[in-house]
Amino acid sequence: MSNAISLGRDSDPAFTREVEERSGQSVATCYQCGNCTAGCPAGSVYDRQVSQLMRGVQLGLKDQVLNSSALWFCLSCSMCSLRCPNLIDVAAVMETLRLMAREQGRVKVPRVEKFWLSFLDTVRAFGRTYEIGIMALYMLRSLRLTTDLDLAPEALKKRKLPFKPHVAPDGGAAAAGRIIERFRKRSKSEGAAQ
Ligand code: SF4
Ligand code: SF4
Numbered sequence: 001m002s003n004a005i006s007l008g009r010d011s012d013p014a015f016t017r018e019v020e021e022r023s024g025q026s027v028a029t030c031y032q033c034g035n036c037t038a039g040c041p042a043g044s045v046y047d048r049q050v051s052q053l054m055r056g057v058q059l060g061l062k063d064q065v066l067n068s069s070a071l072w073f074c075l076s077c078s079m080c081s082l083r084c085p086n087l088i089d090v091a092a093v094m095e096t097l098r099l100m101a102r103e104q105g106r107v108k109v110p111r112v113e114k115f116w117l118s119f120l121d122t123v124r125a126f127g128r129t130y131e132i133g134i135m136a137l138y139m140l141r142s143l144r145l146t147t148d149l150d151l152a153p154e155a156l157k158k159r160k161l162p163f164k165p166h167v168a169p170d171g172g173a174a175a176a177g178r179i180i181e182r183f184r185k186r187s188k189s190e191g192a193a194q
Contacts, residue, residue, distance in 0.1 A: 011060035036080035046070035072109035127168025
């Protein structure tokens with residue numbers, strides 16, 4: 001597949017408006033300097049670079065943007081936001097695009113979503129990440145039962161995979177659970193596929 005943005009497709013101005021409203025960012029001010037792309041640590045695996053996605057949003061190219069697998073490889077590191085000379089919170093735009101893609105059933109890399117859900121399950125239960133729990137849930141969800149198992153002995157040796165979860169103190173676990181549940185309910189009421 002070509003990674004070029006096609007200008008020949010129909011554009012959807014409502015898509016541009018929705019992304020701007022939901023992210024709170026003025027994507028129109030992007031002048032394609034490429035700073036965000038130059039600093040993006042995940043760009044080498046993107047089908048479309050982050051500056052291309054920004055241009056796609058400007059042009060209302062909804063299908064090309066929301067169907068991009070890059071949305072699912074983004075690390076949410078915010079380097080793009082930090083480097084943008086126009087002070088656009090590019091990472092917030094990426095987050096908005098992911099939410100919209102998810103709502104519309106366009107998750108192009110389902111295993112990434114499965115990993116996130118597994119991560120959130122452990123945070124909801126313990127208030128903190130629980131690496132072995134994430135691995136087990138991810139393996140069950142994805143049926144990738146041997147994925148990265150070769151790394152386990154080394155990680156165990158370095159005590160990076162504790163068998164017992166660290167539970168957040170002072171009601172932290174319950175508080176994390178409430179936050180996640182609140183977001184889930186809000187997403188459902190806005191029509192997100194959970
Ligand atoms: S937030 Fe995503 S798009 Fe932005 S620099 Fe990090 S990985 Fe790249
Ligand atoms: S750094 Fe900002 S202005 Fe430059 S291409 Fe990225 S979003 Fe656009």
